[in-house]
Every structure is written in structure tokens, then in C-alpha cells.
Amino acid sequence: MNLIKEILLDTNHLNKDGIRIHNDDDLYEMRQSCKLAAETLDMIGNYVEPGITTEKLNTLCHDFMLDHGSKPATLGYRGFPKSCCISVNHVVCHGIPGPKRLKENDILNIDVTCILNGWFGDSSRMYVAGKVTKKASRLIEVTHAALMHGISVVKPGNTFGDIGAAIQQFVEGNKMSVVRDFCGHGVGRSFHSSPNVLHFGKKKTGAVLETGMFFTIEPMVNLGKPETKILSDNWTAVTKDKSLSAQFEHTVAVTSEGVEILTLSPKNKFFPDLKA
Ligand code: MF3
Ligand code: CO
Numbered sequence: 001m002n003l004i005k006e007i008l009l010d011t012n013h014l015n016k017d018g019i020r021i022h023n024d025d026d027l028y029e030m031r032q033s034c035k036l037a038a039e040t041l042d043m044i045g046n047y048v049e050p051g052i053t054t055e056k057l058n059t060l061c062h063d064f065m066l067d068h069g070s071k072p073a074t075l076g077y078r079g080f081p082k083s084c085c086i087s088v089n090h091v092v093c094h095g096i097p098g099p100k101r102l103k104e105n106d107i108l109n110i111d112v113t114c115i116l117n118g119w120f121g122d123s124s125r126m127y128v129a130g131k132v133t134k135k136a137s138r139l140i141e142v143t144h145a146a147l148m149h150g151i152s153v154v155k156p157g158n159t160f161g162d163i164g165a166a167i168q169q170f171v172e173g174n175k176m177s178v179v180r181d182f183c184g185h186g187v188g189r190s191f192h193s194s195p196n197v198l199h200f201g202k203k204k205t206g207a208v209l210e211t212g213m214f215f216t217i218e219p220m221v222n223l224g225k226p227e228t229k230i231l232s233d234n235w236t237a238v239t240k241d242k243s244l245s246a247q248f249e250h251t252v253a254v255t256s257e258g259v260e261i262l263t264l265s266p267k268n269k270f271f272p273d274l275k276a
């Protein structure tokens with residue numbers, strides 16, 4: 001009797017597709033770690049300018065996360081050497097911060113993941129060093145809108161294919177391409193879990209969304225072709241054709257109402273100021 005009751009009350013479990021279903025206490029914890037990721041990204045925006053090294057930006061993110069009682073999840077993750085990923089211009093993702101200085105017109109993605117009280121909050125945004133070119137600004141706008149289109153179809157009963165289809169349709173409608181080689185992921189008490197959240201696909205395919213799922217949506221969009229290659233450091237992914245690439249990432253929770261975006265910017269700075 002007791003045992004059956006416990007099982008029935010245990011809402012924290014893997015569903016039939018192997019996707020973890022979380023409860024309200026988990027959502028409370030996730031809100032804190034995701035908020036800290038968003039605050040880190042708000043903070044770092046004040047320092048992005050021509051002349052600064054990506055190493056310096058990394059140190060600022062690292063110190064901020066530690067000062068706020070969290071750990072950077074990327075540091076030492078599968079051997080990744082830094083506390084955030086910084087991907088400049090034609091770098092698609094997983095750029096390693098280093099001594100390179102930003103220059104006028106550079107566009108960059110900064111991706112941070114905080115571990116706070118054991119919960120992972122994962123988010124990334126685009127930033128610009130100085131002024132931005134017309135084509136870069138269009139790329140950044142389309143990529144952000146693509147993420148929001150994906151998020152807009154998140155609700156119980158819809159599918160992961162619906163998310164991918166919404167993103168792909170919007171990006172390709174704007175004559176840009178969606179990267180196929182990297183995807184979003186389940187997130188929570190671990191960094192990367194089931195499912196793979198593809199940013200392309202067909203409506204009404206894939207696993208069905210359920211209240212209590214936590215995952216990221218993080219489309220990478222290229223001005224040119226979708227193909228990528230990995231540099232000899234075994235991390236940095238670049239566009240094969242050297243075209244510019246952009247990415248935005250939110251961690252979201254599926255709720256009975258639809259969706260809660262957990263990594264919204266407290267200062268409403270998620271989208272960069274695009275100065276021509
Ligand atoms: N934060 C990245 C993501 O969105 C993962 C970075 S893993 C690293 O999933 F090792 F490259 F840092
Ligand atoms: Co992610």
C-alpha cells in the first residue's frame with residue numbers, strides 16, 4: 001500500500017521516451033541556476049568591445065559564477081579548458097577563450113552554464129564588438145527570432161519535431177541555413193541528457209512534450225551552408241565555407257500553461273544593441 005502510494009506520488013521519473021519529468025521543487029531549483037546564467041550573460045555584455053581578449057571575458061564569467069555560489073559547468077567538462085565558450089564570427093560553437101583580441105565588427109556568442117545547488121542552467125547570446133555590419137545584424141536577428149519561434153510551439157502535447165520544424169522553416173525562409181551537427185539537449189541535474197533537441201525536422205514527429213521536461217533550444221544559423229568542421233584543438237566548430245554563424249540558447253521548462261523560459265535576461269538585455 002505504502003509502496004504503491006510512493007510510486008504514484010513520484011512525479012520525478014523518466015517517461016516512456018527516457019526523458020526526465022521534473023516536479024515543482026525541481027523547477028524552483030532550476031529557476032535559480034538559470035537566472036544566474038542569465039545574470040552572468042547580462043554582466044559580460046558590459047565588457048564586450050574591440051581590444052578585449054576572449055580570455056579576459058572568460059575570467060570575468062568565471063569569477064562572477066564563483067562569486068555567486070556556482071561553478072562553471074564547462075570547466076573540465078570532457079577536457080574543455082575554460083569556464084565558457086566564446087565563438088567569434090565563423091566559429092559555430094565551442095570556441096575556446098584565449099589571447100585573441102576582439103576587433104571592430106566581430107560578432108560573438110558567449111555560452112555559459114552554471115551549476116548551482118547541483119542544477120545546471122545553460123544559456124548563450126550574441127554580442128557585437130563595436131559596430132555591426134548589415135549582413136551580421138540580419139543573421140543575429142534571424143537567429144534570435146528562430147529561437148523564439150521554436151519556443152513558441154513548446155506546450156504539452158506538441159512534439160520535439162514541431163520545435164525543429166518551426167526553427168528550420170523560419171531560417172530557410174530567410175535564405176539562411178540551420179546547422180545539423182549540434183543540437184539542444186535535456187538539462188537539469190545533469191548537463192546533457194535525453195532528448196537531443198534538433199533544430200530542424202518535421203511537424204508531428206519525435207517525442208511528445210510533457211509538463212516537467214527541462215531542455216535547451218539553441219539553434220546555430222549560418223549565412224552560408226550548414227556544414228561544419230572541428231579544428232585541431234578538437235573543440236572549435238567552424239563553418240566549412242567560412243560564412244558567419246550565430247547562436248542563441250535558452251533553457252526552458254514545459255509547464256501546464258505551455259512554456260517557461262528559465263534564462264530570460266533580468267535586465268532585458270538578451271538581444272544585443274545592433275549599431276550600424
Ligand atoms: N553550453 C554548451 C551547450 O549549450 C556546451 C558546452 S560544452 C563545452 O550545450 F565543453 F564545450 F564547454
Ligand atoms: Co546547451
Ligand code: CO
Nearest residue numbers: 111122123249
Ligand atoms: Co550552452
